[in-house]
Amino acid sequence: MIINTARFVTSSPSVEKCPDSSMHEYAFIGRSNVGKSSLINMLTGRSGLAMTSSTPGKTMLINHFIINDTWQIVDLPGYGYAQRSKADRAKLEKMIKGYIINRPQMTNLFLLVDGRLKPQKIDLEFMEWLGENGVPFSIVFTKLDKLSSTAAKKMTGDYCATLLETWEQLPPVFRTSSTDRRGREAILDYIEEMNALPL
Numbered sequence: 308m309i310i311n312t313a314r315f316v317t318s319s320p321s322v323e324k325c326p327d328s329s330m331h332e333y334a335f336i337g338r339s340n341v342g343k344s345s346l347i348n349m350l351t352g353r354s355g356l357a358m359t360s361s362t363p364g365k366t367m368l369i370n371h372f373i374i375n376d377t378w379q380i381v382d383l384p385g386y387g388y389a390q391r392s393k394a395d396r397a398k399l400e401k402m403i404k405g406y407i408i409n410r411p412q413m414t415n416l417f418l419l420v421d422g423r424l425k426p427q428k429i430d431l432e433f434m435e436w437l438g439e440n441g442v443p444f445s446i447v448f449t450k451l452d453k454l455s456s457t458a459a460k461k462m463t464g465d466y467c468a469t470l471l472e473t474w475e476q477l478p479p480v481f482r483t484s485s486t487d488r489r490g491r492e493a494i495l496d497y498i499e500e501m502n503a504l505p506l
């Protein structure tokens with residue numbers, strides 16, 4: 308898919324405040340610092356679209372971007388930032404889960420995990436919750452340029468093998484790097500396929 312236009316729409320504090328739209332929406336989520344903003348910028352080819360932040364865990368808003376005037380990217384706040392207060396964590400969880408459950412146009416959730424790390428409890432628990440609620444999601448391994456190609460294959464393969472210990476089948480899996488842009492076409496093709504389906 309060629310990205311002709313990509314623009315920021317708005318930031319919303321809750322699903323109730325999200326903009327009305329009948330377009331397909333693709334949400335991106337992951338632990339703070341996983342590389343979510345960089346991935347959104349890499350996919351859209353707009354380096355400043357999603358704000359990469361040197362202060363992890365800062366944003367607590369749902370950000371909408373409209374792409375090619377036909378579909379939307381939703382940048383959800385990062386989770387798992389240790390220095391957040393308990394009250395903020397609860398608020399964040401409510402916001403994220405509220406959006407995921409109550410946004411019927413959300414066609415797929417891209418769950419980002421750092422390709423250099425073994426499966427993290429917080430991500431596995433979140434996947435469990437997605438499964439229990441029948442949420443369509445995919446896994447995106449990030450920062451794979453930081454590993455040799457052998458190590459990248461092994462880490463992501465081991466990760467998938469761990470998932471298969473509890474999951475009957477794997478969700479779609481994408482291997483990416485925002486630095487060398489690997490995985491870009493695969494994700495955009497996947498979105499294009501789903502855009503062709505009725506909402």
Ligand code: GDP
Pocket residue numbers: 337338339340341342343344345346358359360363364385449450451452453483484485486487
């Ligand atoms: P976010 O908090 O999930 O939005 O993460 P950011 O996109 O702000 O990235 C966090 C840090 O990881 C930044 O210093 C990025 O430059 C770096 N980073 C993100 N993606 C990649 C990647 O694919 N490769 C490399 N080498 N660094 C990355």
